[in-house]
Amino acid sequence: MQFEIAYKWVFWLAALPLVVYVILPPLHKKRTGLIAPFFKRAAAVSSQRPKRRAWISSKNLLTWVALAGCWLSLLAAASSPRYVGKPAKKTKTVRSFLIVTDISLSMATTDWHVGGRRLTRWGAIKSIMKGFVKDRKSDQVGLVMFGTNAYLQSPFTTDLETVSWLMDQTEVGMAGQMTSIGSAIAYGIKVFKQDTIKQKIMLLLTDGIDGGQDISPLDAAQAAKRDSIKIYTIGIGQARGSGGYDLDEKTLKDIANTTDGQYFNAMNSGQLKNVYAVLDKLQPVVYDEDVYKPVVLLYYYPLAVAVLLALVAPFINAIINLFRPSS
Template sequence: MTGFAEPFWLVGLAGIPVLYLLYRRAVRERSYAALTFSRVAVAAQARDPDRLRRPHTLFALALLALALILVGLADPQIPLEGMDEGVSVVLVLDTSGSMQATDYQPTRLEAAKAAAGILLSRLNPDDYAGIVIFESGATSAAYLSPDRDRVIERLYSIRGRDGSTALGDGLALGVDMADSIPNRHRVVILLSDGAGNAGTFSAEEAAAYARERSVPVYTVGIGSANPLAGTSEHAALDEETLRAIARTTGGKYYAAVDEGTLAAVYAGLTDEIPREPKDTSIRDVFFVGALAVLLLEMYLRYGRGRILP
């Protein structure tokens, strides 16, 4: 058990020993009264241990039911295996001029969008997703949202640009977006085909910022043996920088050499996203237990197996 959503109800448990002590006091006073005012036979019956034990059992069951109800009202939470906490996933996508190269079919950018769509479609229902794009600067293409269909729609509407590669700006904005919803696990997935050569933040500064915010960054390098086919843009894949970003932030680096391996990388990233078991309420278990105890108490009191005369 990891905690209680409404712990103030647990204060009521302190009253249970008080109720028990008051009950014991009342029983003793009743026994003394019986000895003083009743006939000898009645007094002997009042002092019979078996007879006195019977109402004790019923009262103990009532106290147990009360304790179960109070714990249930406190809403106990436990992490259940197979039920995961939602994660904020931000895709940071390079849209610079070199992403128009046709060594990936139909282009690098379109292949990256198709692969990212696979990842988005495989996220869990409680996950949030968002998209940041960058070239000479960085901007949000889809704000962090649980509406994955909307995010996928915005993904496929992204168009390439002719600018340079502001990799650090894109990563910094992605970290800000991932961190915009508190108390959730966050992850950034960064794809680029070139070295950072523009923008305000360097890749090293953005990686340090991600580490400071405890946001792991998974980096994907896109390139091939004929990296500039179909475009006059020049790009040199800086794998060392992408590896360093992943290493600094606690993520991983992946290299994609064609559209097939790129799709496989993004599909596999779904399983790499760090998750924690989701705290799940088990208060109904305590309420059902309290009901069962009360039914048993009523049966012992009024049913065929009653323990009172």
């Protein structure tokens, strides 16, 4: 840390009280005269010379020193003394990354293995996705869950631990039994509209086909493209008509192509990890850094000295006048 004074020009005002003292005339105070009997005799006995009209309050040297110190301390506080550290860099959020994931009843199918354990599709996706979210260091991440309806689980935030925790609190079936892909994309667009960051990425995960009635997935994809939203789609399991799974790969590919994104298929946890690795290359974490200097302000020290001197100066003057011998 290095000491510096932000406003050195303030000290040019140090001589201002002296200039005011020289230019302005003394302050004259009128006092009421008292005519008393034997006034002249009392004056002669006390050897004092009566004054006609003027009365000048005198200040001793210590009072002047205290007032000067008070003024200089105020100037020192106004100059903003501080300790300044070495320049450092701070990462800014440069992108909004919205995860839109299917939690319809089909995601409860227990056909995935992670770490030697048999898990549901949603349980496996959660365990792998949390690592992907953790690596989104400079992104603000949001979370939308959908089934029959879509709802916001987490608004955009840079608190990635909270996003992972909210993901853990989500269970299959909370949003209904069906798979409304079009409604989920439309809801994601609405979430993006409340955000001001221009780079917008949506990650859509599902293991089914669209069963919604409100808006078709391709119409929603066209609306996303108009809002400059890029959608990456991940199909969980095998395509429709292949091994009994019900996954509409064609629609997911069309959604990705419409928004200049890309489609991925994952039939197991290993493939899903590879998908996230590819996504990291396609959408690498981008750091936009602000340069700043850590500053510790010190103005309150000279300000405290000024207040202390202002309180002490009248007492100094009163005590000295009390013990001053009368002339």
